Amino acid sequence: MSTKTLDFWFEFASSYSYLSVMRIEPLARAAGVTVNWRPFLLGPVFLSLGWNDSPFNIYPPKGRYMWRDLARLAARYGLPFQVPSRFPRNGLLAARVALVGADEPWIGDFARAAMSANFADDLDIADPAVIHRLLAGLGLPADAVLAAANSADSKLALRRQTERATELGLFGAPSFIAPDGELFWGNDRLEQALEWAGAGPANSMA
Amino acid sequence: MSTKTLDFWFEFASSYSYLSVMRIEPLARAAGVTVNWRPFLLGPVFLSLGWNDSPFNIYPPKGRYMWRDLARLAARYGLPFQVPSRFPRNGLLAARVALVGADEPWIGDFARAAMSANFADDLDIADPAVIHRLLAGLGLPADAVLAAANSADSKLALRRQTERATELGLFGAPSFIAPDGELFWGNDRLEQALEWAGAGPANSMA
Numbered sequence: 187m188s189t190k191t192l193d194f195w196f197e198f199a200s201s202y203s204y205l206s207v208m209r210i211e212p213l214a215r216a217a218g219v220t221v222n223w224r225p226f227l228l229g230p231v232f233l234s235l236g237w238n239d240s241p242f243n244i245y246p247p248k249g250r251y252m253w254r255d256l257a258r259l260a261a262r263y264g265l266p267f268q269v270p271s272r273f274p275r276n277g278l279l280a281a282r283v284a285l286v287g288a289d290e291p292w293i294g295d296f297a298r299a300a301m302s303a304n305f306a307d308d309l310d311i312a313d314p315a316v317i318h319r320l321l322a323g324l325g326l327p328a329d330a331v332l333a334a335a336n337s338a339d340s341k342l343a344l345r346r347q348t349e350r351a352t353e354l355g356l357f358g359a360p361s362f363i364a365p366d367g368e369l370f371w372g373n374d375r376l377e378q379a380l381e382w383a384g385a386g387p388a389n390s391m392a
Numbered sequence: 393m394s395t396k397t398l399d400f401w402f403e404f405a406s407s408y409s410y411l412s413v414m415r416i417e418p419l420a421r422a423a424g425v426t427v428n429w430r431p432f433l434l435g436p437v438f439l440s441l442g443w444n445d446s447p448f449n450i451y452p453p454k455g456r457y458m459w460r461d462l463a464r465l466a467a468r469y470g471l472p473f474q475v476p477s478r479f480p481r482n483g484l485l486a487a488r489v490a491l492v493g494a495d496e497p498w499i500g501d502f503a504r505a506a507m508s509a510n511f512a513d514d515l516d517i518a519d520p521a522v523i524h525r526l527l528a529g530l531g532l533p534a535d536a537v538l539a540a541a542n543s544a545d546s547k548l549a550l551r552r553q554t555e556r557a558t559e560l561g562l563f564g565a566p567s568f569i570a571p572d573g574e575l576f577w578g579n580d581r582l583e584q585a586l587e588w589a590g591a592g593p594a595n596s597m598a
Contacts, residue, residue, distance in 0.1 A: 357453040
């Protein structure tokens, strides 16, 4: 098993997280890096920066540009994309499910399914029926997974994970942290982060 | 002469503009694209977004990350870099000089010299003596260029150029605009912007 790892911090409501969730697994495999999936909530992180909404909504010129940039990048990557009819969607339930599955073999499939629901199929990922359908579609015991996701332990775990994101100095998503603490922010840095993590002990265990 | 062009909007105080100013000319040449140099001031643009300082100062986690990202990118590009002892520096005089020289053969050399002064040599580009020395070092008539830069016409021209930036929906620097109006933001998009502009009439004259 690879000892080269990369912590991948993402949020289901985040547009640029969509691109990285869809791209990371084959790139990580090629780089010989194991991905640690770290779902978290951007809302509390943004609040700590004084934003009560996505900065893409607070600053309309940035928001307009972001959607155009997303469409161009999705086309380059060959990913389906449409601007969601609601943004940001509430990613709380999807994040709880992802945290339940963070070390399970289905985490990548689930993350891609939920992200695609939001950014390709314009489905409301805050709706438990939508998440249930996605889980069932992956052949998973949807009732049991949702029950685990809605447990008190799971809620607390996501709260702690989100607090940890702020402690780590995260201010957006996606973010990538190598074992040596090196931080990379944004889908634009996915390749560079994997390169850093893949360089091994020289970088990753310093 | 090439009819493929790209408008390059940059600010001398902007850290990511430094990277693009240093990189753009050889990349544009390889893409068969002529660069239109568009110096402007970010201050009024930021004010229109409600920021009275660089967002890298307003949001400390973003600022800390930005300097680390800059150092990593500069190393990748083989560019000298040190964190300026003052940020952002006042780029007003340098922008006026660049606007005077925007269509002159020395614009690229001057822009690189002033950017290097700020981000590699930690010199105060707001100091007329520094700019005078840079101009003289390029073999230019420094007194005459500075007189032109400080004329009423030049001051008005920079004010108009900066208003134009806001009208175009710019919210940061560097920004790149293709002839068809396609906007690209950030040093990370320089290659993509040149590719778009270089694709010619299909893109650039639509």
